[in-house]
Amino acid sequence: MEDKIELITYQDILNAHKIIADHVHHTPLIPSINFKETLDANLFFKAELFQKIGSFKLRGVLNKLHNLTEEEKNVGVITVSSGNHAQSLAYTASKLDIHAVVIMPFFSAKNKVKKAKKFGAEVIQLEENADLMAVLNEIKKERGLTLVHPFDDPFIIAGQGTVGLEILQDSVIVPDYVFVPVGGGGLISGIATSIKLKHPQVKIIGVEPIGAAVMHKSLRKNEVATLDRVNSIADGLSAPFAGKYTFAHMKRFVDDIVLVSDDEIIEALRLLFVEANILAEPAGAAGFAAILQKKNEIEAGANVVCVLSGGNIDLHLLKKIIN
Amino acid sequence: MEDKIELITYQDILNAHKIIADHVHHTPLIPSINFKETLDANLFFKAELFQKIGSFKLRGVLNKLHNLTEEEKNVGVITVSSGNHAQSLAYTASKLDIHAVVIMPFFSAKNKVKKAKKFGAEVIQLEENADLMAVLNEIKKERGLTLVHPFDDPFIIAGQGTVGLEILQDSVIVPDYVFVPVGGGGLISGIATSIKLKHPQVKIIGVEPIGAAVMHKSLRKNEVATLDRVNSIADGLSAPFAGKYTFAHMKRFVDDIVLVSDDEIIEALRLLFVEANILAEPAGAAGFAAILQKKNEIEAGANVVCVLSGGNIDLHLLKKIIN
Numbered sequence: 001m002e003d004k005i006e007l008i009t010y011q012d013i014l015n016a017h018k019i020i021a022d023h024v025h026h027t028p029l030i031p032s033i034n035f036k037e038t039l040d041a042n043l044f045f046k047a048e049l050f051q052k053i054g055s056f057k058l059r060g061v062l063n064k065l066h067n068l069t070e071e072e073k074n075v076g077v078i079t080v081s082s083g084n085h086a087q088s089l090a091y092t093a094s095k096l097d098i099h100a101v102v103i104m105p106f107f108s109a110k111n112k113v114k115k116a117k118k119f120g121a122e123v124i125q126l127e128e129n130a131d132l133m134a135v136l137n138e139i140k141k142e143r144g145l146t147l148v149h150p151f152d153d154p155f156i157i158a159g160q161g162t163v164g165l166e167i168l169q170d171s172v173i174v175p176d177y178v179f180v181p182v183g184g185g186g187l188i189s190g191i192a193t194s195i196k197l198k199h200p201q202v203k204i205i206g207v208e209p210i211g212a213a214v215m216h217k218s219l220r221k222n223e224v225a226t227l228d229r230v231n232s233i234a235d236g237l238s239a240p241f242a243g244k245y246t247f248a249h250m251k252r253f254v255d256d257i258v259l260v261s262d263d264e265i266i267e268a269l270r271l272l273f274v275e276a277n278i279l280a281e282p283a284g285a286a287g288f289a290a291i292l293q294k295k296n297e298i299e300a301g302a303n304v305v306c307v308l309s310g311g312n313i314d315l316h317l318l319k320k321i322i323n
Numbered sequence: 324m325e326d327k328i329e330l331i332t333y334q335d336i337l338n339a340h341k342i343i344a345d346h347v348h349h350t351p352l353i354p355s356i357n358f359k360e361t362l363d364a365n366l367f368f369k370a371e372l373f374q375k376i377g378s379f380k381l382r383g384v385l386n387k388l389h390n391l392t393e394e395e396k397n398v399g400v401i402t403v404s405s406g407n408h409a410q411s412l413a414y415t416a417s418k419l420d421i422h423a424v425v426i427m428p429f430f431s432a433k434n435k436v437k438k439a440k441k442f443g444a445e446v447i448q449l450e451e452n453a454d455l456m457a458v459l460n461e462i463k464k465e466r467g468l469t470l471v472h473p474f475d476d477p478f479i480i481a482g483q484g485t486v487g488l489e490i491l492q493d494s495v496i497v498p499d500y501v502f503v504p505v506g507g508g509g510l511i512s513g514i515a516t517s518i519k520l521k522h523p524q525v526k527i528i529g530v531e532p533i534g535a536a537v538m539h540k541s542l543r544k545n546e547v548a549t550l551d552r553v554n555s556i557a558d559g560l561s562a563p564f565a566g567k568y569t570f571a572h573m574k575r576f577v578d579d580i581v582l583v584s585d586d587e588i589i590e591a592l593r594l595l596f597v598e599a600n601i602l603a604e605p606a607g608a609a610g611f612a613a614i615l616q617k618k619n620e621i622e623a624g625a626n627v628v629c630v631l632s633g634g635n636i637d638l639h640l641l642k643k644i645i646n
Contacts, residue, residue, distance in 0.1 A: 025353070025354050027353075028351030028353060028370070028373075030350075030373050031348050032373075033375050047351070047353075049600050050353050050355075050599070050600065052356050054600060274638065276373070277372050277373065277377060277601070277602040277634030277635075277636075278373075278600070278601070278602065279600040279601065280600070311600030312600075313600075315645065318645065319645055322638065322642055323646075
């Protein structure tokens with residue numbers, strides 16, 4: 001099946017860069033010596049948690065919205081998300097004067113619902129056992145809205161790929177490893193494409209929570225998989241299904257997937273803020289958790305980039321972690 | 324008195340840059356839109372809290388140590404500090420194979436004593452009512468050590484001035500304001516010199532805690548002042564005396580001093596990590612506290628740089644703040 005999927009090109013990512021560069025932060029690549037005792041490598045944090053709205057999601061959304069037809073823009077867009085994608089879409093659509101409908105699951109945190117509304121989105125929060133996709137499809141059809149998928153869309157992937165361009169631009173030496181958290185796979189698909197097409201020797205390592213390892217399952221079965229349930233502290237990585245576009249890109253460009261436990265994620269998150277003064281969300285810290293897990297397999301002196309994908313941590317969770 | 328003090332030159336700062344550039348992180352200038360509702364300005368954080376050892380102090384120390392004579396290097400150096408200066412000196416001296424003696428007051432946190440020792444410094448922790456300067460001078464004389472002052476030294480000031488060079492280098496537009504926390508004044512003296520000599524129109528604003536406003540007092544009295552006691556949550560800004568070099572530089576180049584309360588510092592620190600995912604120490608957050616205090620006086624659309632000078636926060640304090 002994946003054979004029919006056309007992969008995005010390097011030019012697609014350059015085009016995305018041209019469209020979004022003036023509207024996103026070029027986030028810093030921060031060298032760190034705080035973990036030298038643990039890891040004998042040159043560690044760099046790609047601090048995408050300092051992006052506007054606190055995560056990389058803005059990039060893909062901007063690229064997607066800018067590529068809509070005028071008619072599509074006039075009618076509006078729709079998505080389903082309770083997290084960073086919802087916030088980024090609400091924020092960007094409002095800036096571009098596009099009406100955005102965001103379907104949120106029943107368990108969404110109140111402050112996230114409130115924030116998306118504040119940015120100007122029409123938020124529809126569902127009841128406990130509602131079928132998210134069914135509701136989305138119904139409203140989409142009824143109103144003629146365009147879906148802005150959280151990950152499985154070539155424009156979304158190309159937008160997230162600009163993170164890879166920035167990594168290459170800011171690296172004095174081409175990295176040996178790039179660790180990227182994987183939810184639905186949009187971020188890693190974009191980063192892997194932008195880096196591998198220029199430097200095929202760079203190892204791109206995806207990181208999934210043990211309790212939400214849908215891409216690991218997909219790659220193992222060699223088909224787009226789903227999970228009956230997900231269970232991870234990293235809500236940002238808890239996609240219950242892989243995408244056909246992201247699967248195809250990951251199959252082509254990603255070297256390995258590392259699975260991390262919730263405990264490993266929490267420890268990585270804690271170390272990041274105690275030792276490096278950086279406050280990541282669980283999804284954002286997952287890449288660092290994988291680096292810590294694999295520290296003995298990473299060669300001494302290797303150049304390792306860790307993508308910190310987001311920073312919108314729930315304060316209750318943070319309190320629990322440092323107490 | 325200050326007339327006799329020779330100010331450092333722009334060339335001194337360029338020389339410092341040449342010496343230290345390969346050994347320090349060029350820290351990111353992070354644009355932020357997280358506070359747009361509060362402040363109608365373009366806000367940039369100079370994130371010196373991501374410097375090695377977690378603060379700007381490394382810069383001055385490196386410049387000072389590299390400018391010692393071979394004999395001075397062989398005999399060793401001494402300082403008094405319980406904070407970031409102690410850690411930076413211990414770390415750098417050890418890298419350069421220079422013996423470092425660090426005098427620490429009785430109240431120094433255990434983990435700070437431990438850390439300085441781990442870096443290889445000889446730590447002498449004093450008893451409660453010991454006269455720090457008397458002990459320092461005695462040991463210095465007895466052993467022929469060279470003092471590495473925490474702030475009042477032209478090489479230290481020139482080293483900290485490299486922060487200003489980086490701000491100018493990374494700013495697309497020359498900033499309108501640069502807010503800098505003031506302890507003994509080494510950081511702001513360096514930054515103000517490097518920026519004002521090229522762009523005299525930039526407003527350089529110093530920030531002191533109400534309970535440790537020695538430079539404010541000095542400038543008001545037009546002489547180097549001391550405080551009988553200091554009382555601030557920002558231990559990094561609690562110098563009880565101004566320096567003659569820093570006083571002279573500040574008198575020449577600093578536009579204004581803003582005083583902030585402990586409550587304002589804590590609120591700034593809290594906002595920084597809740598809204599911007601950045602964990603500063605109280606001293607590091609003081610500049611942002613001043614910006615919040617002066618938000619109605621800063622013109623709409625102004626380009627404001629906030630120097631986040633350090634991030635070594637005590638975890639107990641952090642717990643108190645978020646609970």
